Amino acid sequence: xxxxxxxxxxxxxxxxxxxxxxxxxxxxxxxxxxxxxxxxxxxxxxxxxxxxxxxxxxxxxxxxxxxxxxxxxxxxxxxxxxxxxxxxxxxxxxxxxxxxxxxxxxxxxxxxxxxxxxxxxxxxxxxxxxxxxxxxxxxxxxxxxxxxxxxxxxxxxxxxxxxxxxxxxxxxxxxxxxxxxxxxxxxxxxxxxxxxxxxxxxxxxxxxxxxxxxxxxxxxxxxxxxxxxxxxxxxxxxxxxxxxxxxxxxxxxxxxxxxxxxxxxxxxxxxxxxxxxxxxxxxxxxxxxxxxxxxxxxxxxxxxxxxxxxxxxxxxxxxxxxxxxxx
Amino acid sequence: xxxxxxxxxxxxxxxxxxxxxxxxxxxxxxxxxxxxxxxxxxxxxxxxxxxxxxxxxxxxxxxxxxxxxxxxxxxxxxxxxxxxxxxxxxxxxxxxxxxxxxxxxxxxxxxxxxxxxxxxxxxxxxxxxxxxxxxxxxxxxxxxxxxxxxxxxxxxxxxxxxxxxxxxxxxxxxxxxxxxxxxxxxxxxxxxxxxxxxxxxxxxxxxxxxxxxxxxxxxxxxxxxxxxxxxxxxxxxxxxxxxxxxxxxxxxxxxxxxx
Ligand SMILES: [Fe+2]
Ligand SMILES: [Fe+2]
Numbered sequence: 001x002x003x004x005x006x007x008x009x010x011x012x013x014x015x016x017x018x019x020x021x022x023x024x025x026x027x028x029x030x031x032x033x034x035x036x037x038x039x040x041x042x043x044x045x046x047x048x049x050x051x052x053x054x055x056x057x058x059x060x061x062x063x064x065x066x067x068x069x070x071x072x073x074x075x076x077x078x079x080x081x082x083x084x085x086x087x088x089x090x091x092x093x094x095x096x097x098x099x100x101x102x103x104x105x106x107x108x109x110x111x112x113x114x115x116x117x118x119x120x121x122x123x124x125x126x127x128x129x130x131x132x133x134x135x136x137x138x139x140x141x142x143x144x145x146x147x148x149x150x151x152x153x154x155x156x157x158x159x160x161x162x163x164x165x166x167x168x169x170x171x172x173x174x175x176x177x178x179x180x181x182x183x184x185x186x187x188x189x190x191x192x193x194x195x196x197x198x199x200x201x202x203x204x205x206x207x208x209x210x211x212x213x214x215x216x217x218x219x220x221x222x223x224x225x226x227x228x229x230x231x232x233x234x235x236x237x238x239x240x241x242x243x244x245x246x247x248x249x250x251x252x253x254x255x256x257x258x259x260x261x262x263x264x265x266x267x268x269x270x271x272x273x274x275x276x277x278x279x280x281x282x283x284x285x286x287x288x289x290x291x292x293x294x295x296x297x298x299x300x301x302x303x304x305x306x307x308x309x310x311x312x313x314x315x316x317x318x319x320x321x322x323x324x325x326x327x
Numbered sequence: 328x329x330x331x332x333x334x335x336x337x338x339x340x341x342x343x344x345x346x347x348x349x350x351x352x353x354x355x356x357x358x359x360x361x362x363x364x365x366x367x368x369x370x371x372x373x374x375x376x377x378x379x380x381x382x383x384x385x386x387x388x389x390x391x392x393x394x395x396x397x398x399x400x401x402x403x404x405x406x407x408x409x410x411x412x413x414x415x416x417x418x419x420x421x422x423x424x425x426x427x428x429x430x431x432x433x434x435x436x437x438x439x440x441x442x443x444x445x446x447x448x449x450x451x452x453x454x455x456x457x458x459x460x461x462x463x464x465x466x467x468x469x470x471x472x473x474x475x476x477x478x479x480x481x482x483x484x485x486x487x488x489x490x491x492x493x494x495x496x497x498x499x500x501x502x503x504x505x506x507x508x509x510x511x512x513x514x515x516x517x518x519x520x521x522x523x524x525x526x527x528x529x530x531x532x533x534x535x536x537x538x539x540x541x542x543x544x545x546x547x548x549x550x551x552x553x554x555x556x557x558x559x560x561x562x563x564x565x566x567x568x569x570x571x572x573x574x575x576x577x578x579x580x581x582x583x584x585x586x
Contacts, residue, residue, distance in 0.1 A: 074581075076347075076403055083377065086357050190581075190584055192584075301359070305428075312481060312489030313485065315486045
């Protein structure tokens with residue numbers, strides 16, 4: 001009899017989940033945002049935790065390739081702008097960590113996933129910054145690619161994530177303009193500066209195309225994410241949009257993109273471009289990029305080196321609380 | 328150029344160098360602080376400091392150009408990126424290594440405490456431009472002082488580990504505090520002409536505040552110790568060599584370019 005009751009119970013439970021899941025999908029289809037207290041499928045929650053924390057890590061690790069050039073910035077004005085830019089990225093990381101926290105994971109867990117190498121972040125930051133022109137190329141290409149993804153995410157189905165994106169996008173377009181401005185100034189400069197500019201574009205172009213992820217047919221998470229409207233455009237769609245934008249802007253710089261197959265296609269009304277080196281892509285994803293080790297190591301040092309500071313802050317806050325209780 | 332004009336220029340360079348060098352040191356934490364919140368907070372201070380540096384360099388450049396008959400004009404960037412180590416007039420305290428987070432917080436407190444009372448005086452400077460820059464800077468400096476005081480207290484009175492780290496930081500930094508109040512000749516000239524600060528007065532205010540914060544932080548003030556000085560006259564610690572190598576790398580490697 002007990003077995004029977006249990007059977008009935010689980011059957012009822014299944015039906016309820018089905019119904020509830022239908023309501024959930026309906027909300028998504030009607031463009032109603034999902035909020036932290038709403039019911040959501042466990043897979044939806046897990047997908048978002050993975051994606052938002054990866055996104056947050058990318059902002060924080062993304063501070064490193066540019067942060068390392070603050071000390072070399074060539075003028076006071078450029079130094080101030082670069083400091084502010086890298087600081088913005090820390091802010092983006094914070095917004096995103098808090099958005100992820102609404103899904104029931106905490107900051108320290110996410111940080112530990114990052115420094116243990118378990119969590120991923122955007123592979124682009126595993127490439128080295130080798131000249132001042134890289135500060136321009138990163139702003140123009142890397143922030144530029146990030147913007148396309150993030151503009152799409154302003155309409156993502158999870159409320160806190162979408163709202164974080166709206167705040168972030170405002171700052172990102174400023175970053176891209178600053179990056180372009182650095183390159184534009186170089187393009188008007190000496191031969192050495194022009195060469196520096198072209199070299200940075202050559203090095204950052206392909207990695208920035210890789211930022212959009214694998215080709216649609218090879219992307220594992222895409223379909224479900226599209227149904228749940230976490231993602232709203234496919235990797236290839238966004239990548240194509242990016243190429244169309246950059247292929248025009250590079251003309252203003254009088255520079256070229258390092259792709260012999262890049263050609264305007266009248267029929268498609270967009271650019272054709274060459275094949276990405278997918279071996280390189282997967283290698284960097286797997287941790288073998290030029291700077292994977294250094295980036296994780298820098299984050300690990302910052303996090304673990306800061307343990308005593310965080311502990312002291314907690315201990316002091318406790319002492320204060322006890323004092324005010326006693327008073 | 329009249330003597331007191333030279334002193335005024337040196338005074339502005341001294342104030343600018345202090346802000347730039349400390350900005351440069353603090354900015355090395357960007358991306359490496361114990362948490363993103365702290366990263367943002369310290370980076371804010373770096374941004375304020377580079378703003379102050381630019382204001383003082385720009386004013387110094389204007390004075391230099393107005394008083395230079397030869398006509399080669401200098402800019403704020405020339406002054407920051409093309410002067411040699413013995414021309415930098417920052418106090419040694421600003422160029423001391425970052426150490427751990429505690430040492431950086433303590434250095435910030437000791438310096439912001441100094442800057443706070445300095446700007447309090449300079450808002451009454453007879454030089455309108457200096458007074459205006461001080462006026463602009465006092466608000467942000469008030470915040471720097473409050474924030475760094477809180478961290479000195481928190482770490483001093485936090486855990487046994489944080490306390491002993493702060494005791495170590497005090498030992499490291501204390502010998503460089505005396506220089507803040509030893510007036511260079513250009514500071515004395517500027518005091519006489521009513522445009523500079525009175526360091527005797529400043530020292531009293533600084534000392535009271537330091538006492539207050541240290542006692543809350545359960546840290547003791549070291550007894551008499553030897554004062555390391557020379558920075559205000561361009562005699563620096565060896566830390567300045569790698570620092571300027573970074574800071575001036577681009578302008579030295581690619582002279583005469585627009586950036
Ligand atoms: Fe960002
Ligand atoms: Fe950005």
